[in-house]
Amino acid sequence: MKNFNKITKTLTFALLATSIFGCKKSDNNVTTNPDPTIGYVKIASGYADGAATKVDVYAKDSAFTGYNKLYIALTDSVTNKYVENAEISLMPDMNMTTMSHSAPFENPASSQAQNMLFPCSATFIMSSMGGTWSLGVSVKNLANSKSGKAMLSLKVKDPAAARMFSFVSPLDSAKYFVGLVPGEKTIVGANDLELVVYRKVSMMSYPADSSLTISFEPTMPSMGHGSPNNVNPVHTANGHYKGKVNYTMTGTWKLAFVLSKGATVVDSTHYIDFTF
Amino acid sequence: MRVRIILALAALPLFAYGQESGHKDTVVEMNEVVVRGMLSDQTRQIKDFYVANKAATTEDILARMPEVTMVRRGSYGSEPLLRTYNSGQVSVLIDGMRIHGACTDKMDPATVYVEPQNLKGINIQTSGAAQVGSNVGGTVDLRLREPVCGCERPVSGALSSGYQSAAGYFYESGQLSFSKERWAIRTNATYRKAGDYRAGGGAVVANSRYEKMNAGLSAIYKLNESWNMKADFLYDDGYFIGYPALPMDVGYAAARIASLSVMKWKPESRWERMQYKVYGNTVYHLMDDTHRPNVAMHMDMPGRSTTVGTFGEAALRLGARRHLMLRGDVSATDLYASMTMYQPGQPDMYMLTWPDNRTIQSGIAATYTVRPDTQSSVVITTRIDQFTSLLTTQDARDQLTVLQEHPETSVNRLLKNLSVAYSRDLSGRVRAVATAAYAERMPTQSELYGFYLFNAFDNYDYIGRTDLKTENAYKGDMSLSYSTSDVLVSLAAFASRVNNYIMGLYEPTWGTMTIGALGVKRYANMGYGNMAGAEAAFVWKAPRGTQVVSTFRYNYGADDKRTPLPLINPFRNISSVRKKTGRWTTQLDAEMALRQDRVNVAAREVKTPDFFKANVRVAYATMYRLTAFTIEGGCENIFDAAYREHTDWGRVYRPGRNIYVQVNCSF
Ligand SMILES: [Cu+2]
Numbered sequence: 020m021k022n023f024n025k026i027t028k029t030l031t032f033a034l035l036a037t038s039i040f041g042c043k044k045s046d047n048n049v050t051t052n053p054d055p056t057i058g059y060v061k062i063a064s065g066y067a068d069g070a071a072t073k074v075d076v077y078a079k080d081s082a083f084t085g086y087n088k089l090y091i092a093l094t095d096s097v098t099n100k101y102v103e104n105a106e107i108s109l110m111p112d113m114n115m116t117t118m119s120h121s122a123p124f125e126n127p128a129s130s131q132a133q134n135m136l137f138p139c140s141a142t143f144i145m146s147s148m149g150g151t152w153s154l155g156v157s158v159k160n161l162a163n164s165k166s167g168k169a170m171l172s173l174k175v176k177d178p179a180a181a182r183m184f185s186f187v188s189p190l191d192s193a194k195y196f197v198g199l200v201p202g203e204k205t206i207v208g209a210n211d212l213e214l215v216v217y218r219k220v221s222m223m224s225y226p227a228d229s230s231l232t233i234s235f236e237p238t239m240p241s242m243g244h245g246s247p248n249n250v251n252p253v254h255t256a257n258g259h260y261k262g263k264v265n266y267t268m269t270g271t272w273k274l275a276f277v278l279s280k281g282a283t284v285v286d287s288t289h290y291i292d293f294t295f
Numbered sequence: 296m297r298v299r300i301i302l303a304l305a306a307l308p309l310f311a312y313g314q315e316s317g318h319k320d321t322v323v324e325m326n327e328v329v330v331r332g333m334l335s336d337q338t339r340q341i342k343d344f345y346v347a348n349k350a351a352t353t354e355d356i357l358a359r360m361p362e363v364t365m366v367r368r369g370s371y372g373s374e375p376l377l378r379t380y381n382s383g384q385v386s387v388l389i390d391g392m393r394i395h396g397a398c399t400d401k402m403d404p405a406t407v408y409v410e411p412q413n414l415k416g417i418n419i420q421t422s423g424a425a426q427v428g429s430n431v432g433g434t435v436d437l438r439l440r441e442p443v444c445g446c447e448r449p450v451s452g453a454l455s456s457g458y459q460s461a462a463g464y465f466y467e468s469g470q471l472s473f474s475k476e477r478w479a480i481r482t483n484a485t486y487r488k489a490g491d492y493r494a495g496g497g498a499v500v501a502n503s504r505y506e507k508m509n510a511g512l513s514a515i516y517k518l519n520e521s522w523n524m525k526a527d528f529l530y531d532d533g534y535f536i537g538y539p540a541l542p543m544d545v546g547y548a549a550a551r552i553a554s555l556s557v558m559k560w561k562p563e564s565r566w567e568r569m570q571y572k573v574y575g576n577t578v579y580h581l582m583d584d585t586h587r588p589n590v591a592m593h594m595d596m597p598g599r600s601t602t603v604g605t606f607g608e609a610a611l612r613l614g615a616r617r618h619l620m621l622r623g624d625v626s627a628t629d630l631y632a633s634m635t636m637y638q639p640g641q642p643d644m645y646m647l648t649w650p651d652n653r654t655i656q657s658g659i660a661a662t663y664t665v666r667p668d669t670q671s672s673v674v675i676t677t678r679i680d681q682f683t684s685l686l687t688t689q690d691a692r693d694q695l696t697v698l699q700e701h702p703e704t705s706v707n708r709l710l711k712n713l714s715v716a717y718s719r720d721l722s723g724r725v726r727a728v729a730t731a732a733y734a735e736r737m738p739t740q741s742e743l744y745g746f747y748l749f750n751a752f753d754n755y756d757y758i759g760r761t762d763l764k765t766e767n768a769y770k771g772d773m774s775l776s777y778s779t780s781d782v783l784v785s786l787a788a789f790a791s792r793v794n795n796y797i798m799g800l801y802e803p804t805w806g807t808m809t810i811g812a813l814g815v816k817r818y819a820n821m822g823y824g825n826m827a828g829a830e831a832a833f834v835w836k837a838p839r840g841t842q843v844v845s846t847f848r849y850n851y852g853a854d855d856k857r858t859p860l861p862l863i864n865p866f867r868n869i870s871s872v873r874k875k876t877g878r879w880t881t882q883l884d885a886e887m888a889l890r891q892d893r894v895n896v897a898a899r900e901v902k903t904p905d906f907f908k909a910n911v912r913v914a915y916a917t918m919y920r921l922t923a924f925t926i927e928g929g930c931e932n933i934f935d936a937a938y939r940e941h942t943d944w945g946r947v948y949r950p951g952r953n954i955y956v957q958v959n960c961s962f
């Protein structure tokens with residue numbers, strides 16, 4: 020049977036080898052999915068009362084400490100249809116009995132939904148172990164100009180391997196949060212490495228920070244090797260830093276970071292483990 | 296994508312007209328006869344010389360040829376090289392078919408798939424331009440034996456069984472043939488099993504054992520007076536093959552090789568000889584480190600190669616003094632190898648070591664032979680090859696983004712080869728041949744796409760690159776031969792310059808991948824390499840059934856900074872005296888090599904001391920009814936010399952005193 024397999028393989032290959040001379044393989048593009056939320060999990064849900072709008076928050080995975088890419092779906096609670104034009108602003112909040120604080124976030128860049136969803140982000144800086152997270156979502160439905168706010172409770176877990184870290188800069192004594200922006204798909208090969216940096220100004224304010232210089236080195240601790248041709252992330256916009264990380268094999272990689280401001284190294288003790 | 300294909304017919308010069316046109320040097324001619332088994336007395340002596348004992352493997356036979364260098368990493372699976380050329384520069388073919396090993400560590404040269412029992416001849420081309428494929432170093436073509444129609448006995452066969460003491464080695468082989476007027480079938484099978492051998496001086500070499508099975512089936516059908524149709528199938532399985540010079544062994548290796556040919560042979564006609572063949576082969580290879588102590592991390596390293604191809608050859612008579620040989624060939628090879636590492640408590644670590652790739656080759660060649668007068672001849676050989684290599688899977692392209700911006704771009708090369716040979720009879724007995732050639736080659740798949748391939752020779756990880764310049768060579772050869780009915784003396788000398796010489800270049804900023812590796816080398820064009828050398832052979836048919844054969848070789852290689860090239864053998868001599876008295880044959884062999892002090896330090900090559908080795912062999916032949924029996928016995932390395940050849944990896948000593956017995960019967 021195994022041999023037969025080999026023979027068929029060989030024959031197929033022969034056919035392929037001949038076909039390669041003449042024809043070009045056509046790319047079959049992915050068709051638009053009728054249900055925009057397929058492939059996502061719903062991590063929070065509630066009503067923005069004044070706007071008569073149901074607010075559902077989706078993500079690729081359940082919420083975790085670190086940079087979470089979120090996708091908000093708005094549904095008109097009367098017509099049950101998706102709302103595709105709305106102004107949305109977020110306000111994450113953690114209640115820790117004695118005090119409460121917010122977290123870094125990014126509102127949807129546009130009031131126009133992309134495939135029914137509004138992409139945005141929240142960087143949860145601790146897990147629900149320490150208190151109760153809620154996500155405030157203010158909605159102004161541009162179709163009927165109604166506004167309202169939803170307070171959605173959600174659970175934030177610590178991931179198996181940390182996807183963010185924080186440090187206090189010796190220069191300004193401010194606390195900085197550095198999160199890994201998850202890529203679409205990780206390959207053995209060159210991958211985009213995207214980080215996001217926020218500076219804590221107050222308990223409620225975490226603006227994006229563009230002032231750091233980041234260098235990093237990927238290694239595979241179980242084997243003790245690294246990889247060549249990596250590109251250090253540099254600031255692009257809104258606290259996002261983009262570079263390239265090369266993984267030469269699957270497994271667990273450790274990305275060790277050195278963050279500087281001007282000539283001063285402000286942090287060199289942190290790393291992020293990445294497994295694929 | 297579009298690949299331009301050049302298709303036509305071309306030539307195989309080493310075939311029919313070799314002796315007639317006299318464009319080859321004598322040594323090659325000798326080799327060609329070696330196993331082609333032409334039945335003149337003199338050539339038979341040489342055959343016996345190369346096939347020293349019945350249990351000899353194809354690589355044992357090759358190892359005795361002066362222009363062949365064997366790179367040895369274990370008791371089996373040594374890689375044949377020619378003269379001073381490295382493995383990327385030499386082509387090894389089976390019956391004109393391309394076959395690519397599936398091992399990134401070169402554990403599986405094509406020579407392991409053809410048992411001597413199945414070998415009709417070994418065509419070795421060293422001088423001039425290659426006909427069967429573009430290369431700068433020459434070609435080893437293993438010709439498969441054919442079934443014969445119309446034999447006196449419709450059924451014939453042979454059985455052999457042998458034992459050798461140094462490795463507790465068993466050898467069993469059988470062959471069975473059926474012959475009818477219009478068709479014939481030939482089958483053969485060989486089983487070899489060896490334990491860890493005892494090296495000279497007494498130490499047992501761990502992980503040197505091996506076990507393998509080879510079988511062949513060949514059928515021929517006479518279509519008419521001049522046309523035959525032939526089908527060949529080769530089956531080869533290695534169950535465990537130890538490589539003491541490498542960190543891993545072969546856990547399992549399999550090759551399946553099939554071809555279908557139609558052949559014409561009509562002497563004196565215009566299209567005197569024609570052959571058209573379609574073939575396919577696949578090689579699977581699985582390395583194994585579970586038998587090794589203290590392995591930091593176990594890993595699986597499977598590989599597969601699949602080749603399909605076709606070629607046509609024709610020999611044309613253009614007149615009494617002019618011949619033309621044409622050959623055209625097309626082939627495609629798919630190659631893949633990967634590595635998965637296991638660390639308890641960790642996810643599996645997987646990478647491609649040969650990212651899936653395909654090489655499509657098409658070439659045409661022509662050899663034109665003209666004899667302006669009865670004393671001299673001129674042979675002009677040309678070949679053009681179009682090569683395309685590309686990555687075939689997204690995983691492969693993804694992975695190579697680590698090394699290059701556009702791994703989706705294919706590598707295309709047009710290779711050009713040209714040689715001119717002039718030969719002249721200086722007297723009835725002396726013939727001189729001079730050859731000049733220009734040749735180009737395609738980089739190997741490892742040189743293009745290799746991804747952290749660990750090289751146990753220098754302990755570096757090797758990485759390929761697709762922007763290598765084409766390696767090319769200017770080659771010159773001279774040979775002189777003297778022959779009478781009793782004596783044959785031949786001398787050959789060669790020199791060549793290889794430009795854009797491809798070698799691994801140390802990349803100090805790159806980290807290794809393999810645990811324990813010293814660094815990373817990336818293939819690069821290194822300026823040029825200069826090579827030279829000489830071979831000599833002496834054959835004497837002395838009175839009273841005595842025969843003497845002696846061969847010599849010397850090789851020299853240096854790069855453009857006069858640094859010695861690695862893996863260049865020192866001066867070597869192998870001599871044999873054989874005496875036949877009645878049913879008894881006795882033979883004494885002496886093998887020696889001088890020390891090699893010219894080493895390549897960057898390749899971490901070490902000096903090799905000289906050695907001397909002697910063998911004695913005795914055979915007794917008898918007949919019982921229609922069955923012929925031979926009993927052979929002997930002692931190899933009588934003085935138990937602890938020695939290694941310069942091209943042996945890992946400073947592993949070769950087998951010590953080895954006593955063997957062998958029984959053969961044929962009916
Ligand atoms: Cu690794």
Ligand SMILES: [Cu+2]
Pocket residue numbers: 398399400401402544545580581582
């Ligand atoms: Cu291997």
